[in-house]
Amino acid sequence: MSSDKSQDTRSRILDAAWRRLESDDPRKSRMGDIAKEAGISRQALYLHFPSRTELLVATARHLDEVHKVDLRLEASRAATNGIERLDAFISAWANYVPQVYGVARAFIAMMPTDEAAAAAWKDRQRAVRQGCKAAVLALHRDDMLDPEWDTKCATDWLWAHLSVENWERLVRECDWEQEHYVDTIQRIAKQVLIRK
Amino acid sequence: MSSDKSQDTRSRILDAAWRRLESDDPRKSRMGDIAKEAGISRQALYLHFPSRTELLVATARHLDEVHKVDLRLEASRAATNGIERLDAFISAWANYVPQVYGVARAFIAMMPTDEAAAAAWKDRQRAVRQGCKAAVLALHRDDMLDPEWDTKCATDWLWAHLSVENWERLVRECDWEQEHYVDTIQRIAKQVLIRK
DNA sequence: TTTATCGCTTGACATAGTGTCAAGTTAGCG
DNA sequence: CGCTAACTTGACACTATGTCAAGCGATAAA
Numbered sequence: 087m088s089s090d091k092s093q094d095t096r097s098r099i100l101d102a103a104w105r106r107l108e109s110d111d112p113r114k115s116r117m118g119d120i121a122k123e124a125g126i127s128r129q130a131l132y133l134h135f136p137s138r139t140e141l142l143v144a145t146a147r148h149l150d151e152v153h154k155v156d157l158r159l160e161a162s163r164a165a166t167n168g169i170e171r172l173d174a175f176i177s178a179w180a181n182y183v184p185q186v187y188g189v190a191r192a193f194i195a196m197m198p199t200d201e202a203a204a205a206a207w208k209d210r211q212r213a214v215r216q217g218c219k220a221a222v223l224a225l226h227r228d229d230m231l232d233p234e235w236d237t238k239c240a241t242d243w244l245w246a247h248l249s250v251e252n253w254e255r256l257v258r259e260c261d262w263e264q265e266h267y268v269d270t271i272q273r274i275a276k277q278v279l280i281r282k
Numbered sequence: 283m284s285s286d287k288s289q290d291t292r293s294r295i296l297d298a299a300w301r302r303l304e305s306d307d308p309r310k311s312r313m314g315d316i317a318k319e320a321g322i323s324r325q326a327l328y329l330h331f332p333s334r335t336e337l338l339v340a341t342a343r344h345l346d347e348v349h350k351v352d353l354r355l356e357a358s359r360a361a362t363n364g365i366e367r368l369d370a371f372i373s374a375w376a377n378y379v380p381q382v383y384g385v386a387r388a389f390i391a392m393m394p395t396d397e398a399a400a401a402a403w404k405d406r407q408r409a410v411r412q413g414c415k416a417a418v419l420a421l422h423r424d425d426m427l428d429p430e431w432d433t434k435c436a437t438d439w440l441w442a443h444l445s446v447e448n449w450e451r452l453v454r455e456c457d458w459e460q461e462h463y464v465d466t467i468q469r470i471a472k473q474v475l476i477r478k
Numbered sequence: 479t480t481t482a483t484c485g486c487t488t489g490a491c492a493t494a495g496t497g498t499c500a501a502g503t504t505a506g507c508g
Numbered sequence: 509c510g511c512t513a514a515c516t517t518g519a520c521a522c523t524a525t526g527t528c529a530a531g532c533g534a535t536a537a538a
Contacts, residue, residue: 091485116523117524126485130485130487133486138524195394198309198387198390199309234469242458243466245456246451249448251447251448252448255441256439273430274439278473291515312495313497322514325515325518326516328496328498329515333496
């Protein structure tokens with residue numbers, strides 16, 4: 087199960103999946119396409135992953151590890167005050183989005199039909215929401231949260247505002263520069279959440 | 283082509299499609315399900331609509347007519363100043379979203395795979411964006427647009443903020459009351475777009 | 479040197495949903 | 509009576525996922 091060769095192939099599959107999902111035509115990310123990209127047969131894929139959903143979940147986790155998401159988000163927890171923390175969290179997450187975009191899109195596409203994919207994606211979303219909540223609570227502790235908001239709704243809004251779909255719309259469809267996106271979202275978040 | 287009976291069946295199909303898309307389990311909106319709901323055979327559907335995509339497009343247009351979207355959005359154009367216009371447009375659109383949600387979700391689900399569905403949905407989106415643009419330009423004419431923004435980016439942001447996905451997240455997933463959603467989005471839009 | 483096992487291949491097949499095709503039925507109408 | 513429009517039934521092609529079975533080659537253990 088965990089021989090060198092098997093592990094090596096597994097990595098090649100995950101890389102191949104990522105490459106296809108990130109490519110020009112992400113519709114060419116069927117099991118056969120990914121297998122071909124990895125240089126193995128379609129059936130061999132199923133020897134490593136029981137389903138497309140599981141493969142995508144593994145690919146997402148793989149990306150998390152490669153890009154050390156934990157560390158990135160950790161940094162925002164180190165901020166000394168609520169505002170810095172908000173900025174740091176937004177910057178950390180918003181700059182990770184472009185790198186998981188391919189995988190995210192695949193999950194979003196599968197959600198309506200695939201129960202398991204929907205669950206996996208929601209789970210990841212929950213983690214982001216957790217970060218939003220922490221940022222909002224930090225603001226609240228500093229008595230910096232605009233009294234128009236309760237912490238629950240503020241978290242909801244921030245989370246929605248940081249969604250992959252929002253990023254997709256602004257950066258991919260409206261051609262915002264990534265940097266402009268991050269700056270603008272930070273500015274708006276502060277403007278909306280922080281007491282005047 | 284335009285006999286009474288044929289037109290009547292067509293309406294029944296559109297109603298049936300809408301009902302299924304809006305139902306508890308919208309995955310049960312396959313061609314067979316919709317046909318059954320309309321009380322005809324699956325094949326008869328294809329006598330009226332050449333494809334599922336075309337059926338959805340027709341359903342969306344049907345809803346637009348039934349709910350008189352043109353009139354609703356017209357009202358926002360009558361506002362005397364930019365701020366009123368922004369409020370009116372947001373209220374008009376945001377209160378229409380719940381009624382097209384089922385159809386919207388179906389389009390969103392088909393987008394990644396179906397070229398024609400993607401085009402049709404983007405076309406509808408363009409219309410909303412047009413409304414956003416008009417509202418932003420009205421603000422700009424009143425010299426009320428925050429100088430942080432140029433009109434293009436302000437339009438982009440407002441459009442993203444009013445997306446169906448955003449509504450879905452806040453109202454369906456986070457359990458906001460529709461009224462609370464509308465009020466909050468209006469408040470934020472003003473806070474973000476209007477010069478201090 | 480034989481034997482077993484692991485990782486993989488090839489090819490056939492089940493399933494679900496869309497869309498096509500062909501032949502037949504039924505109701506209304508001149 | 510016979511025509512036509514609207515619809516039915518049933519078979520089929522296609523695509524993508526996922527399953528199953530048989531076989532093959534290299535490596536490692538007896």
